[in-house]
Amino acid sequence: MRILLVEDEEYMAQAVAQVLEKNNYAVDLAHDGECGLDCGLSGIYDIIILDVMLPKRSGFEILKILRQQKIFVPVLMLTARSETEDKVNGLDLGADDYLTKPFEMQELLARLRALARRRQEISLPSDCSFGDILLNSHTLSLYCGSQSFKLTLKESQLLEMLMDARGGVISKNRIIEKVWGFDSDAEDRHVEVYISFLRKKLKALDANTTIETVRGMGYALKAGKEQARCFKNESAGLSSPTWLC
Known part of the structure; x- marks a missing residue:
C-alpha cells in the first residue's frame, strides 16, 4: 500500500515515514502544497496524509481540488489546531478522518488500518x-x-x-x-x-x-x-x- 505524506516539517515527516515503512507501507513525501497537489493528482496513492498548514497551498485547497478532480482516495488530515470549525471544514470538503498534532504513532497506524479496511471493502469485495x-x-x-x-x-x-x-x-x-x-x-x-x-x-x-x-x-x-x-x-x-x- 502506497501512502503520500504531505507535511512541511521535514524532521517530523521523515520520522513518521520511517515508522510507516517499518509497518510495510511504501511512503512518498511532499513538503509543500504545490508538490503535494501534483503527487495527489497522479492517482497512484492508496491513502493521503495531509497537513492543513502548508506553504504555497493549504491542505484544504489540495483536498478541494482532489475531490473536484474525482480523486476519492482516503485522506487523513493533520493539524496543530483543534478547533471544531477546522475539523468540520475538512470533513465537509471530503476528508475521511482527522488527527490533531501532537499524536501517538500507534493512533496514526490504527487510523490508517481503518482507512485501508474501508478502501478494501469498496475496491476488493472478495477479501483480496x-x-x-x-x-x-x-x-x-x-x-x-x-x-x-x-x-x-x-x-x-x-x-x-x-x-x-x-x-x-x-x-x-x-x-x-x-x-x-x-x-x-x-x-x-x-x-x-x-x-x-x-x-x-x-x-x-x-x-x-x-x-x-x-x-x-x-x-x-x-x-x-x-x-x-x-x-x-x-x-x-x-x-x-x-x-x-
Missing part, C-alpha cells in the same frame, strides 16, 4: 482474492488452498494492483509509479523481474491463476477453470484461522 488465490497484504502472505508463500513488500504491492484491476490490464509505467514511486528511477526490467518472481511463486503454489503478458500494454491476472479452493483467512486477526471456500 482472485481466482484460486488470496492475498493478505497486511502479513504479505499469498495463499492457494492449504499452501502459502511469504511475499516481499513490492511483490505484494504489485500483486494487489493486479487483483484490484480484476482482470484488467495494468501498464508497466503504472506499476512503476505505484510500487516504486512517482519520482523513482526504476525501469521496465524491474517490473519484469518482479513479475517473474510472482509467476514462480504462483507455479510453486500450483495455482490456476496466472499473470498474462498483454503485448504492448502490460499485465493482467487470468483465473483458471478450477476456482473453488479453500483459503486460510488470517486477516481478520482471529485467534484460530477460518476458511473461505
